[in-house]
Amino acid sequence: MKKILPLASVLVPGGCGDSCCGKPRQGGDNTACPVCGKAGEIVFGNTVRKLLKPGLAAPQDRYLICRTPDCAAVYFHPKGGLFRQEDVTVPVYFKAGAVPVYACYCAGVTKTQVVHAINKTGVTRWAAIIKEITGVVPKCGCEAKNPLGRCCSGNAYAAAMAESSAKPVPVRKSRDPLHGLTLETILTYMLELHGWEGLWRRIPVRCFQYDPGIKSSLVFLRANPWAREKLENWYICEVPKPKKTRG
Numbered sequence: 001m002k003k004i005l006p007l008a009s010v011l012v013p014g015g016c017g018d019s020c021c022g023k024p025r026q027g028g029d030n031t032a033c034p035v036c037g038k039a040g041e042i043v044f045g046n047t048v049r050k051l052l053k054p055g056l057a058a059p060q061d062r063y064l065i066c067r068t069p070d071c072a073a074v075y076f077h078p079k080g081g082l083f084r085q086e087d088v089t090v091p092v093y094f095k096a097g098a099v100p101v102y103a104c105y106c107a108g109v110t111k112t113q114v115v116h117a118i119n120k121t122g123v124t125r126w127a128a129i130i131k132e133i134t135g136v137v138p139k140c141g142c143e144a145k146n147p148l149g150r151c152c153s154g155n156a157y158a159a160a161m162a163e164s165s166a167k168p169v170p171v172r173k174s175r176d177p178l179h180g181l182t183l184e185t186i187l188t189y190m191l192e193l194h195g196w197e198g199l200w201r202r203i204p205v206r207c208f209q210y211d212p213g214i215k216s217s218l219v220f221l222r223a224n225p226w227a228r229e230k231l232e233n234w235y236i237c238e239v240p241k242p243k244k245t246r247g
C-alpha cells in the first residue's frame with residue numbers, strides 16, 4: 001500500500017489542483033516581494049521546507065514566491081523571512097541564470113531534453129514526452145519537488161513546445177478546448193496516462209480509489225461538477241494547445 005498523504009496537506013482552501021495551469025491562485029493573499037515589489041504567489045510551507053537547504057527554517061504555513069526572472073528573491077513571507085536561489089536546493093526554472101532549466105522536477109527532466117525528445121519523436125503529450133526521456137511515466141511529486149509546489153507539466157511545456165519543431169495538434173477549432181469531447185473520452189485519456197492511482201492522487205475522490213471503474217467514475221463525475229471540472233482542467237493542461245492563428 002502506498003502511504004496516503006493527509007488531505008490537509010494537499011487540499012487547502014483557496015489552493016487546489018486547478019492551479020496547475022500556471023495561473024496564479026486567486027484571492028487576496030498576494031503580497032509584494034520585498035526585493036522587486038511585484039506581487040508574489042502563494043506556495044505552501046511544506047514545499048518551501050522540502051526545498052530549502054539544510055539548516056534553514058521556514059516555520060510558516062504559507063510563503064510567497066517571486067516570479068520576477070531577474071529578482072534575487074525566491075520565497076518570502078510578509079512577516080519577514082527571505083530566501084534566495086542560493087538557499088534553495090533546485091534551480092528555480094523561471095529565474096534568470098537557472099542551470100539547468102527544469103521542465104519536470106518530478107522526473108528530473110530539463111527543458112532541453114523535452115525539446116530534443118519532441119524534435120526526435122514528434123510526441124507532444126506531456127506524459128509521453130517524459131516517458132520517452134526517462135522510460136517511465138513520472139509519479140507526480142510536484143508538491144515536494146517543484147519550487148511552485150504544483151504540477152510540473154505546465155512549467156516549461158509551452159516554452160518547450162514553442163522551441164521544438166512540433167506542430168501543435170489541432171485539437172479543436174472551437175475556442176472551447178473541450179468542445180466535442182465526451183467526459184468518457186477525457187476520463188479514458190487521463191486514465192491511460194496516469195492510471196487510477198494517478199487520478200486519485202490528483203483528485204482524491206473515492207471512485208478513483210476503491211474498486212475504480214470507468215462507469216462508476218462517470219456517474220460520480222457527472223453528479224459532482226467540482227470533480228469533473230478538476231479532471232477537465234487537468235486534461236486541458238496536458239493536451240497541447242493549437243497555436244493562435246489570425247482570422
Ligand SMILES: [Zn+2]
Nearest residue numbers: 033036066071
Ligand atoms: Zn521579487
